[in-house]
Every structure is written in C-alpha cells, then in structure tokens.
Amino acid sequence: MADSTSEIPIPIRVQENATEPTSTGQKIDPWNVQGEIGADGVAKAINYNTLIEEFGTKKILAEDLERFEKVTGHKPHRFMRRGIVFSHRDLNLILDRHERGETFFLYTGRGPSSDSMHIGHTVPFEFTKWLQEVFDVPLVIMMTDDEKFIFSEKRTIEEVMSYTAGNAKDIIAVGFDPKKTFIFSDYDYMGGAFYKNVTRMSKMITLNTARAVFGFNDSSCIGKIHFGAVQGATSFANSFPHIFGDDDSKTSQIPAMIPCAIDQDPYFRLTRDVAARLHYAKPALIHARFLDALQGPGSKMSSSVDTSAIFMYDEPNKIKNKINKYAFSGGQDTMEEQREKGGDTEKDVAYQYLTFFLEDDEELEKIGNDYRTGKMLTGELKAKCISELQVYVKGFQERRAQVTDEVVADFFSAKKLEWKGNPNPTVVAKEGGEAGASAEGDGKLSKSQLKKIEKEKIFAQRKAEKEAAKTAKAGGS
Ligand code: TRP
Numbered sequence: 001m002a003d004s005t006s007e008i009p010i011p012i013r014v015q016e017n018a019t020e021p022t023s024t025g026q027k028i029d030p031w032n033v034q035g036e037i038g039a040d041g042v043a044k045a046i047n048y049n050t051l052i053e054e055f056g057t058k059k060i061l062a063e064d065l066e067r068f069e070k071v072t073g074h075k076p077h078r079f080m081r082r083g084i085v086f087s088h089r090d091l092n093l094i095l096d097r098h099e100r101g102e103t104f105f106l107y108t109g110r111g112p113s114s115d116s117m118h119i120g121h122t123v124p125f126e127f128t129k130w131l132q133e134v135f136d137v138p139l140v141i142m143m144t145d146d147e148k149f150i151f152s153e154k155r156t157i158e159e160v161m162s163y164t165a166g167n168a169k170d171i172i173a174v175g176f177d178p179k180k181t182f183i184f185s186d187y188d189y190m191g192g193a194f195y196k197n198v199t200r201m202s203k204m205i206t207l208n209t210a211r212a213v214f215g216f217n218d219s220s221c222i223g224k225i226h227f228g229a230v231q232g233a234t235s236f237a238n239s240f241p242h243i244f245g246d247d248d249s250k251t252s253q254i255p256a257m258i259p260c261a262i263d264q265d266p267y268f269r270l271t272r273d274v275a276a277r278l279h280y281a282k283p284a285l286i287h288a289r290f291l292d293a294l295q296g297p298g299s300k301m302s303s304s305v306d307t308s309a310i311f312m313y314d315e316p317n318k319i320k321n322k323i324n325k326y327a328f329s330g331g332q333d334t335m336e337e338q339r340e341k342g343g344d345t346e347k348d349v350a351y352q353y354l355t356f357f358l359e360d361d362e363e364l365e366k367i368g369n370d371y372r373t374g375k376m377l378t379g380e381l382k383a384k385c386i387s388e389l390q391v392y393v394k395g396f397q398e399r400r401a402q403v404t405d406e407v408v409a410d411f412f413s414a415k416k417l418e419w420k421g422n423p424n425p426t427v428v429a430k431e432g433g434e435a436g437a438s439a440e441g442d443g444k445l446s447k448s449q450l451k452k453i454e455k456e457k458i459f460a461q462r463k464a465e466k467e468a469a470k471t472a473k474a475g476g477s
Pocket residue numbers: 030107108109110111112142144147231258259260261264
C-alpha cells in the first residue's frame with residue numbers, strides 16, 4: 001500500500017533522468033517520443049521495459065490481469081492482454097476501492113494541436129471508453145488548448161480553440177456516455193475550484209523541480225513552467241464540485257485513475273508527489289505504448305505527414321493504398337523466400353496494427369503463426385489489416401456524423417453526472433481509515449485531521465521556499 005512517503009524518492013529519480021541522457025539513448029517525455037538512434041542513424045523501436053525502470057512505474061503482470069478480471073468481472077481489454085497498455089501506478093489501489101464500492105473517477109485529455117486525428121490518437125480514448133463501461137464511473141476529459149498555445153511558436157489562441165471544438169467531436173465519436181462524461185477546455189473552465197487547485201499545486205512546485213522533471217531551462221517561458229500545475233490539478237476530484245459536491249474534505253480523497261500514453265507520466269509523477277503533500281488522493285495511472293507509424297518500429301505518426309498514419313477521415317480506398325504502399329513489411333522480398341523463411345511479426349506494421357485493432361485472440365494467433373511460418377504472404381496479411389482498419393474508421397465516421405453542436409454542448413456543460421460504480425461490492429469498506437495521501441478511503445476528515453493537514457501544508461510550503469532560496473543562492477542555473 002502506498003503511503004505518503006513512498007513517493008518522495010521518485011522526483012529525485014526523475015531529476016537524474018532529466019539531466020543525464022539514458023544509457024539507451026531513447027528519449028520519451030511529453031514533447032519527445034524517440035527511440036534510440038543506432039550507429040546507422042536509424043531510430044530503433046522504443047524499449048518499453050527500460051521505460052518502466054527509468055520512470056519507476058510497474059509493469060502490468062499476468063497476475064494483475066487475473067485480479068482485474070476477478071474484481072471487474074470483465075476479461076481485460078485486448079490492449080491489456082497484448083501489452084499495449086503495459087504499465088501502471090497504483091492500479092491495485094483502484095481495484096481495492098472498486099471492490100469496496102468506493103468512488104474514483106477517470107481522467108484523460110488531449111492537447112488540441114491540429115484537426116487531423118489519426119488511429120494512434122484514438123487508442124487511449126478507446127481504452128478509456130472501455131474502462132468507463134467496465135467501472136461505471138465519471139470521466140473528465142481535459143482539452144489543453146492553453147498548453148498547445150504556450151508550447152507552440154506559431155499557433156494562435158483562436159487556432160487552438162478551433163481545434164478544441166473539432167477534436168472534442170472526434171473524441172465524443174469514440175463513444176463516451178454523455179451522462180458520465182465531462183469535457184472541458186482549459187480556456188473555458190479555468191477559475192473556481194479548479195483554479196484553486198492549480199494554485200495550490202503551483203505553489204508547491206519550485207522552478208528547480210520543474211526544470212528537473214521537464215528539462216526546462218532559463219530560456220523557457222514561464223507559462224511552460226506553470227502548465228504542469230494545470231494538467232496536474234485536473235487529477236483532483238475537488239476541482240469538479242458540480243460532479244462530486246462541495247465538501248472538500250471528502251472530495252479531495254477521491255482518486256483519479258488516468259489512462260494515458262506513457263509520455264505523459266512526468267506530469268503525474270509530479271502530481272502524485274504534490275498530492276501527498278496536499279493530503280489529496282494520489283492519482284493512479286495506466287499507461288499505453290505508442291502505435292508505430294506506417295514506416296515501421298522507431299518511426300512516429302505525425303499529424304502533418306499524411307503518409308505516416310491512417311487518419312480518422314481517410315476513405316476506405318485511401319486506407320488500402322496507404323497500407324499497401326507504405327506499411328513497413330516484416331515479410332521476405334519474394335514469395336518463394338516468404339514461403340521458405342516466413343515473415344517477422346515483430347517488425348511488420350500490418351501485423352502490429354492487427355494486434356491493436358483485431359479483437360479475436362485466436363484469429364490473431366493463427367495469423368501470427370501463419371505469417372511467421374510462411375503459410376501467409378505479406379499481401380494477405382495486409383489485406384486483413386486493411387479490412388479491419390476500414391471497419392474501424394468507418395464506424396468512427398458514422399458516429400462522428402451524429403455528433404452535433406448540441407451533443408458537444410451537453411458534454412461541455414457543468415451538469416451533474418450519473419454513475420453507479422460497483423453495485424455489488426465484495427469487500428466491506430474500512431471503518432475510518434487513514435485518509436490523506438494514499439488513494440485510500442473517501443471518508444470525511446475530522447476537524448483535527450484538517451488542522452493537522454493545514455499545518456503540514458504551511459510547513460511544506462516553507463520548505464519549498466527555503467529550497468528555492470537555496471537554489472537561487474547557488475546561482476540559479
Ligand atoms: N498534455 C496532453 C497532450 O498534449 C493532454 C492531456 C492533458 C492528457 N491531461 C491529460 C493526456 C491526461 C492524457 C491524460 O496531448
């Protein structure tokens with residue numbers, strides 16, 4: 001069970017990682033997703049196991065999948081079964097809560113940086129939608145239009161806000177339940193309880209820490225340095241009184257579970273550290289890997305490069321042509337060779353996309369075996385991938401056509417949400433329980449507990465100020 005102190009060493013790990021390049025040479029953070037560059041100058045596939053070590057997260061193991069199934073009564077999503085959703089922080093604590101019938105909420109987001117969403121963008125949202133169905137809990141989706149303005153040289157506020165509107169429609173088309181989902185734009189929602197948490201958080205992050213966690217330097221604009229507090233504050237249920245109510249002593253103890261791509265982890269490592277000091281519930285995380293670009297492992301899908309990805313607006317014929325023409329093949333050069341030696345499913349993009357989108361485990365296994373033994377040819381594998389993607393993209397486009405402005409307004413409205421959580425808790429809730437830094441217990445805090453927390457906050461703040469003064473003395477940079 002995580003207590004408030006167990007998290008403290010993690011930012012220190014981060015500091016080490018952020019200042020020294022990792023030994024593998026790969027670079028994964030919110031702004032870079034880059035595999036190790038080999039001696040030949042070619043980027044290698046990202047090594048997700050070393051990321052788990054570097055970031056200090058936990059790998060999702062077979063026993064975690066078993067427990068997930070036992071607690072939820074659902075077979076784990078294919079992303080979990082196939083190591084696409086591969087890592088977590090405190091998933092076990094969320095399952096504990098669900099067993100006891102205690103509330104948590106889901107939180108995910110998108111930085112609206114362009115109008116063209118591709119199949120890689122929809123992966124975390126597909127997974128989040130499934131989690132919402134499985135757990136029957138509220139979901140908050142943050143559109144970080146402010147982030148995309150602050151972090152871009154060129155984009156205007158008007159531009160990013162227009163992407164928010166369009167991207168929100170795309171996200172809604174994934175199939176979220178409007179009764180349980182609140183979508184907001186930072187530009188619109190900033191203020192009130194949310195802004196209070198933003199400032200509570202920003203007050204606890206020194207320039208020193210922001211630099212260490214995110215790699216900022218003296219030339220970074222202060223907006224970037226502050227933004228971590230914005231993305232982090234959404235992890236706290238008391239940022240959303242219209243969903244969870246006004247009683248801070250209760251709502252601050254409701255944890256979030258955040259499904260996200262692994263590059264977002266630095267934000268939440270920082271958030272978990274601050275949460276402990278604020279005596280708020282720490283967010284749990286569940287991390288997804290990236291979908292490789294059509295050009296193969298080590299390449300990255302880009303919204304601005306049409307041939308790098310399948311986009312959610314691609315026509316069936318375009319999907320076919322892109323896969324046939326650009327999808328990196330793990331197959332052999334000739335049919336004879338393929339029959340004799342078989343193909344490499346590790347490198348093959350069409351096969352990889354099938355692992356993301358083909359639901360049937362047995363069928364996938366058979367395809368893999370047939371391809372590796374040469375029974376299946378590249379053209380056949382690609383044809384299967386094309387038809388799966390055509391179905392997936394078409395389903396999306398049909399739902400997208402139904403998303404009117406009224407539907408969007410409903411998702412963005414600060415209305416009460418309706419959810420049931422676990423209707424049949426199998427474990428009895430603990431009496432009282434040590435409320436505070438862990439994801440445990442949403443019982444109300446007593447007056448003396450609140451007083452103690454207040455004191456500790458002041459203490460933590462003084463400590464942060466002292467630390468900052470020390471850094472300044474030491475010459476800043
Ligand atoms: N920073 C993310 C992006 O650029 C958006 C985001 C905000 C997010 N909060 C999140 C993503 C929580 C995943 C989970 O896309």
